[in-house]
Amino acid sequence: MRLSMDWLPHVAYVANRRVRFLWSTWQAYVGCRWWAIEIGRGCRFHGKTFFRRYPVSKITIGNNCTFLSSPNANLIGINRPCMISTMSPDAQVRLGNDCGLSGTVIAAFKEIVLGEHVICGANTLITDSDWHPEDLRSGGSAPVVIGSNVWVGVNATVLKGVRIGDNSVIGGCSVVTCDIPSNVIAAGNPCRVIKLLEPSSPLPESACGPGLAGRTRSHATS
Numbered sequence: 001m002r003l004s005m006d007w008l009p010h011v012a013y014v015a016n017r018r019v020r021f022l023w024s025t026w027q028a029y030v031g032c033r034w035w036a037i038e039i040g041r042g043c044r045f046h047g048k049t050f051f052r053r054y055p056v057s058k059i060t061i062g063n064n065c066t067f068l069s070s071p072n073a074n075l076i077g078i079n080r081p082c083m084i085s086t087m088s089p090d091a092q093v094r095l096g097n098d099c100g101l102s103g104t105v106i107a108a109f110k111e112i113v114l115g116e117h118v119i120c121g122a123n124t125l126i127t128d129s130d131w132h133p134e135d136l137r138s139g140g141s142a143p144v145v146i147g148s149n150v151w152v153g154v155n156a157t158v159l160k161g162v163r164i165g166d167n168s169v170i171g172g173c174s175v176v177t178c179d180i181p182s183n184v185i186a187a188g189n190p191c192r193v194i195k196l197l198e199p200s201s202p203l204p205e206s207a208c209g210p211g212l213a214g215r216t217r218s219h220a221t222s
Contacts, residue, residue: 020070021046028067037061037084040097046073049082057086057108062097062116069103076122076154078103087129096148109133109141115148121172126158147182156191167197 028045040063047070069081096116109129142161153172171187
């Protein structure tokens with residue numbers, strides 16, 4: 001079957017994307033080695049991800065994670081590269097297996113932990129500090145823990161001291177300032193629970209896992 005001219009732009013796009021993944025992934029693994037970052041097998045990178053590990057601190061990345069940093073790597077629109085950093089000698093960042101990040105910034109003064117199968121939508125920010133510790137209005141750092149199978153929506157911000165439970169979804173443009181339980185959809189500024197996940201409209205297994213099967217239908221109060 002002959003390839004019609006209508007398909008050529010798409011085929012060229014896919015081929016260029018695969019080449020970018022190969023080149024960017026090689027660069028990223030070299031960069032992780034330079035920064036003494038522990039990275040698992042099968043991770044993929046599109047565009048340059050920026051790493052910065054403060055001496056003595058620790059950054060660990062699990063297997064099969066994907067980092068999209070080029071503006072066109074995710075067609076929802078990425079306005080910055082992924083940036084993973086530690087800001088003090090006691091800080092640590094840990095990403096579980098099968099996480100996906102698009103233009104995501106993760107910066108830890110103390111501790112930031114992502115479980116497995118965490119999806120971070122375009123231009124998300126996760127930080128455990130107010131920054132500018134010299135400013136008297138800035139409080140101390142506090143760990144951030146995001147459970148497994150969590151989906152953090154586009155342009156969302158997760159601030160210090162927050163825990164997000166397994167299987168939950170954070171709506172786009174939300175600002176998460178307090179704990180979010182498991183198996184809920186939460187959104188807003190400040191982010192609040194708006195409903196429980198329903199078995200009648202489950203997320204794909206990669207996003208919510210099998211744990212939702214058989215849950216009774218109900219809604220959460222705001």
